[in-house]
Amino acid sequence: MELEKLRETAAEIAARDDVKYLIGWKKGSYGYRVAPAFAEDAEGASDFIFSPLCTANLATYLTLVEKLPLPRGQEPDKRKVALMVKGCDSRAVTQLLVEKGIHREEVIIIGCPCPGMVDPDLLNKKYPETEETAELKWDNDGFVIVRDGEETKVPREELLDEKCQLCRYPNPVVSDIMLDDPVKAWEPVEDEGVKEIEEKAVEGRWDYWQQEFSNCIRCYSCRNVCPLCYCQDCILDRQNPDWVYRSVNFSENTAFNIARAFHLAGRCIECGECERVCPANIPLGKINRKLAREVRDKYGFEPGLDPDAEPFQASYKPDDPEDFIL
Ligand code: SF4
Ligand code: SF4
Numbered sequence: 001m002e003l004e005k006l007r008e009t010a011a012e013i014a015a016r017d018d019v020k021y022l023i024g025w026k027k028g029s030y031g032y033r034v035a036p037a038f039a040e041d042a043e044g045a046s047d048f049i050f051s052p053l054c055t056a057n058l059a060t061y062l063t064l065v066e067k068l069p070l071p072r073g074q075e076p077d078k079r080k081v082a083l084m085v086k087g088c089d090s091r092a093v094t095q096l097l098v099e100k101g102i103h104r105e106e107v108i109i110i111g112c113p114c115p116g117m118v119d120p121d122l123l124n125k126k127y128p129e130t131e132e133t134a135e136l137k138w139d140n141d142g143f144v145i146v147r148d149g150e151e152t153k154v155p156r157e158e159l160l161d162e163k164c165q166l167c168r169y170p171n172p173v174v175s176d177i178m179l180d181d182p183v184k185a186w187e188p189v190e191d192e193g194v195k196e197i198e199e200k201a202v203e204g205r206w207d208y209w210q211q212e213f214s215n216c217i218r219c220y221s222c223r224n225v226c227p228l229c230y231c232q233d234c235i236l237d238r239q240n241p242d243w244v245y246r247s248v249n250f251s252e253n254t255a256f257n258i259a260r261a262f263h264l265a266g267r268c269i270e271c272g273e274c275e276r277v278c279p280a281n282i283p284l285g286k287i288n289r290k291l292a293r294e295v296r297d298k299y300g301f302e303p304g305l306d307p308d309a310e311p312f313q314a315s316y317k318p319d320d321p322e323d324f325i326l
């Protein structure tokens with residue numbers, strides 16, 4: 001994708017009278033950091049980028065707008081929010097449209113066909129971060145790291161993020177403007193993480209998650225970063241009534257993590273953000289992708305693809321399988 005075209009388009013959109021702000025990515029202050037960015041005018045969008053480090057799913061910000069009651073006589077700000085989306089991010093936007101968390105006329109969707117992101121942990125391990133700002137680019141079948149003006153070519157499979165190895169929708173499924181031609185989708189690898197869970201007996205699965213959930217510190221980062229965890233008053237965090245205690249112990253941690261996974265069944269679009277931000281390195285993707293696979297195999301449903309779909313958890317067909325009911 002040409003940087004010049006990206007910035008020109010971003011500047012045009014941010015300058016529009018009917019746009020409140022544009023959400024995109026820009027270089028962070030040091031090392032490999034890339035930060036989400038908000039532009040209210042053309043100048044604000046002048047340093048926007050799209051690179052293999054733009055992992056953050058910006059759709060989360062669509063639901064973080066506080067909707068306070070307006071004083072009498074004051075009109076609501078009906079300007080649109082524009083945002084840049086990769087394939088997975090666009091599925092989050094579509095799912096939000098399905099759930100009426102947002103409305104189509106409120107957003108401008110700028111599609112970024114996505115050749116795949118790097119895994120930040122692998123990147124830091126293999127090519128330790130410098131304090132100087134460093135960049136990453138795509139190059140045919142791989143990545144190029146630019147540090148102190150020096151370029152290092154790296155094969156794609158060496159740094160490609162797990163979620164991108166598994167990706168089936170690298171091109172935005174919904175957009176108003178596309179910044180480039182669609183990329184050629186690749187054959188996803190087998191999901192070894194889910195396979196590992198499926199191969200365990202029930203007791204083995206319990207032991208596995210007991211071990212993992214014991215490490216949870218209940219920081220709620222997984223919930224806060226998730227574009228589809230947007231209840232203003234989260235049942236897992238409220239104190240009256242106190243459905244799940246905030247105590248950090250295996251029992252409460254398990255209740256929190258399992259309830260969140262079930263609330264996301266048929267809704268999670270596998271962007272991997274929850275796992276990326278978890279400070280305890282809990283492999284949350286395995287549980288989310290396992291549930292996504294169950295929903296796909298049993299009900300033939302995939303979230304975030306069709307804005308006119310009925311919400312999975314709120315719809316019913318007479319021939320739905322029910323063999324899981326004891
Ligand atoms: S999951 Fe797909 S769309 Fe999302 S960052 Fe990876 S390759 Fe891009
Ligand atoms: S991000 Fe990780 S540690 Fe924090 S609440 Fe979620 S699972 Fe627990």
Ligand code: SF4
Pocket residue numbers: 222225226227228229264267268269270271272273274275288
């Ligand atoms: S549960 Fe995790 S992978 Fe699924 S949509 Fe939320 S942040 Fe993305």
